[in-house]
Amino acid sequence: MTKALDIVFLGLSLSSSWGNGHATTFRGLLRALNKLGYRITFLERDAPWYALHRDLRDPDFCELLYYQSVDELRRNHQQKIHQADVVVVGSFVPEGRAIIDTIASLCTGQFCFYDIDTPVTLARVAQDDCDYLARRQIPYFDVYFSFTGGPTLERLKSEFGARRAEPLYCSVDPERHHRDGNTIEWDLGYLGTYSPDRQRSLETLLLEPARRLPDRRFVVAGSQYPLDITWPNNVARIEHLPPADHAGFYSRQRFTLNVTRTSMIAAGWSPSVRLFEAAACKTPIISDRWPGLDSLFPASAIQTAGSADDVTRILLGQSDRARLSMARQAYSLVLARHTGAARAYEFTSVLTQARQINPALALDVESAA
Structure with missing residues (x-):
């Protein structure tokens, strides 16, 4: 590589994972890119909600900078954006339309969008x-x-005019997500921020089985759940679980549950990071069903369920030997295909293959990868 490439990301939040799955995704990708030798800057809107719940204030894999307005972004960071080899704007960035127009006027390198919420977007x-x-900005x-x-x-491409559309799924860092020495505490657990369109599935696939199996133990970890939810007595609640505690959480479950948002079920091919985290911890997975799941996990590596009966049958009927065999297959698959290093590659x-504004950039990207 003739020089270290400068990549600037503008995303929802890197500093706080509180009610924000974007942070985990960005942390894994940026950490892996940094290991490849890239110089990374992350520009984050200084939002009060995230400022109160920051669990990564000084990352060692990138420069984390804040701005409070579009004008401040242009005033304080225009040189960094202008000189960057690649600029990536993420979904759900506050005032994103104005941000994208601003970046488009400053960026001289490759300009990309990273949609972590594609069906919703x-x-x-x-x-x-x-x-x-x-819509007018997608061809940018x-x-x-x-x-x-x-x-x-x-x-x-066909409906919205994207010049090039590529999948870039979430990923897992096996150095941070691996099985630990904790003993099993729960028969089935779920990790996820409250979402109205996931709640019905959570009710069907975890809360109802908990009512049917009062001698089994269940757990739900995540923030923003309404106070009027009635939790069965055998369902433990954890209000917030920072990323550093995810591995220990998964390691204490016989099975973990994956529940997908309605829009992502309809679109298919939308894996949650929880799938990859649990698999890296060798925790067997029960997932709701959606198109494309079998392209990521074969039937031998995951259980699927569409009803409380399905979950109850799995919890009561699957032997430990079969359960652990399934978990080992998912573990091997995830470490081979779904790590941060794999996503960085x-x-x-993709940047190498894409048409370059600056032809020299393609050579640098290819050398670094």
């Missing part, structure tokens, strides 16, 4: 109800990276 863009991305990007693969990628490979 496209539904809002189609209704002109998306405050972080406008050299690459539209999407958390959703499958048919959605072609739709991005995919990211840089």
Whole structure:
């Protein structure tokens, strides 16, 4: 590599994982890119909510800087953006439309979008109800990276005018997510921030089985759950679980539950980071069903459920030998294909293949990858 490439990310939040799955995704990708030799800057809106709940104040893999307005972003960071080899704007960035227009006027390197919420984004863009991305802006990007693969990628190009649409799923860091020495405490657990469109599935696939199996133990970890939810007595609650505690949490479960948002089930090919984290901890997974799941995890590596009966049958009927065999297969698959290092390689490979504004950039990216 002739020089270390400068990559600037603008995302929802890197500093806080409180009610924010984006942080985990960015941390894994940026950490892996840093190990490849890239110089990374993350620009984050200094939002009060995240400021009160920061669990990563001084990352060792990137420079983390804050701004309070679009004007301040331009005033304080325009040189960094202008000189960057690659600039990536993420979904749900506050005032994202204005941010994208500002970046487009400053960026001289590759300009990309990283959509961690693709089905939600496209539904809002189609209704002109998306405050972080406008339909007219999608063709601005050299690459539209999407958390959703499958048919959605072609739709991005044919319907929304994306020049290039590529999947860039979430990932796991095996150095931080691995099985520890904790003993099993719960028969089934779930980790996720409250979402109204996931709550029905959580009710069906965890709370109802808990009522049917009062002698078994269950747990739900995550913030923002309404106070009027009635939790069965055998369901423990953890209000917030920082990323550093995820591995220990998964290691204490016989099975973990994966529940997917309605829009992502409809689009398919939208894996949650929880799938990869649990598999890296060798915790057997029970997932809801959606198109594309079998392209990520074969049937021998995961259990799927559509009803409380399915979950109850799995909890009562699967032997420990079969359960652990399934977990080992998922573990091997995730370590081979779904680590931060794998995503960093995919990211840089796509940048190499894409048409470059600056032809020299392609050589640098290819050398670094």
